[in-house]
Amino acid sequence: MSGKTRSTRSIWTFRSIMLVILLVVVLPVTAVTSAGIVAITIGKSTVAMVTGILVICLAAMVFTGAFILMLLVRKNARVMRQQETFLSNITHELRTPLTSIRMYAQTLKLGRVTDQEKAEQCLDTILKEAARLERLIDQMLIWRRIAEGREIYQRKPTKISDAVKDAAGSFRAMVDHQNIDLIIEKIGDEVIVEIDRAAVADALLNLMFNSYKYSGHQKKIQIECEQTKKGVELSVEDNGIGIEKKDQKKIFDRFFRLEQKTETGTQGVGLGLSIVKHVVESHGGKVNVESEPGRGSRFTMIFPPPRKKRSDSGTSNEEEKRKSDGGRG
Ligand code: ADP
Secondary structure: OOHHHHHHHHHHHHHHHHHHHHHHHHHHHHHHHHHHHHHHHHOOOHHHHHHHHHHHHHHHHHHHHHHHHHHHHHHHHHHHHHHHHHHHHHHHHHHHHHHHHHHHHHHHHOOOOOOHHHHHHHHHHHHHHHHHHHHHHHHHHHHHHHHOOOOOOOOEEEEHHHHHHHHHHHHHHHOOOOOEEEEEOOOOOOOEEEEOHHHHHHHHHHHHHHHHHOOOOOEEEEEEEEEOOOOEEEEEEEOOOOOOHHHOOHHHOOOOOOOOOOOOOOOOOOOHHHHHHHHHHHOOOEEEEEEEOOOEEEEEEEEOOOOOEOOOOOOEHHHHHHHHHHHHO
């Protein structure tokens, strides 16, 4: 059964449950409340008044319960829909590179490629598709560790340019080089930040690969690093399809994807930006996006500047704190 069919079925299940709640609870409650109001307004005795008030209170309680139930059903339906879409996306994401790996490997095995250059192109594609598969699996594992609260970052003073070089190396192994203008400049060889190098390189790779996926034929991807009052800003800018203002906040939500038409097809499972946000926020920083549909996007990760060392004793604030904690204990 396709993801779309399953998703349509769950929408209908959700609508049916809402309809049942409406018929079984809301309509009778409205009728009972009206009876209560009538009893209060035209009832002459105290008993009629008290009965009317009790009936209205009871109706209000039932109504509140039904309302909460509707909210829970709605939330549940949303999670189910997300899971179904995620499953169909992940199946597609796994199948596409596997099919192409099998096809190219078969072509080579059958000896259909006699030209050395063409054989190398086939091998290159196999390697790139394998790298993308590996990346997808890595993303799933990272997401699982984050969901279970097991993703811990080892922060050390690091040259930001080292993380950029790592990300650029992995990026080159995943993409076709034609038609990409990758500009890596001003990445501050001297800029030091307290980061988990592997995690930040991975977050940057997510942003770079998104720029690649969501850009047209002539791709321009620019990476820059700047030290500002806010901290150390590492940004990735592209000339891609851009994102509408109303979606710019939502794209950082887990599993959220926009139905955008790109030349590379709809690749992804909606985890990349939520992982980027988690990495940056766990470092005490934040990530933001500036974008305009049709003109491109600029994603910026802002990391706090490294804590200053005490010049007299040569110890950092953290070491100082640890010592004083130890002293107290
Ligand atoms: P995925 O790329 O796997 O769908 P992400 O979490 O990385 O998931 O991104 C969420 C959504 O944000 C994407 O589906 C896409 O619609 C949008 N998006 C992310 N980066 C860009 C970009 N550079 N340009 C245009 N749209 C983007």
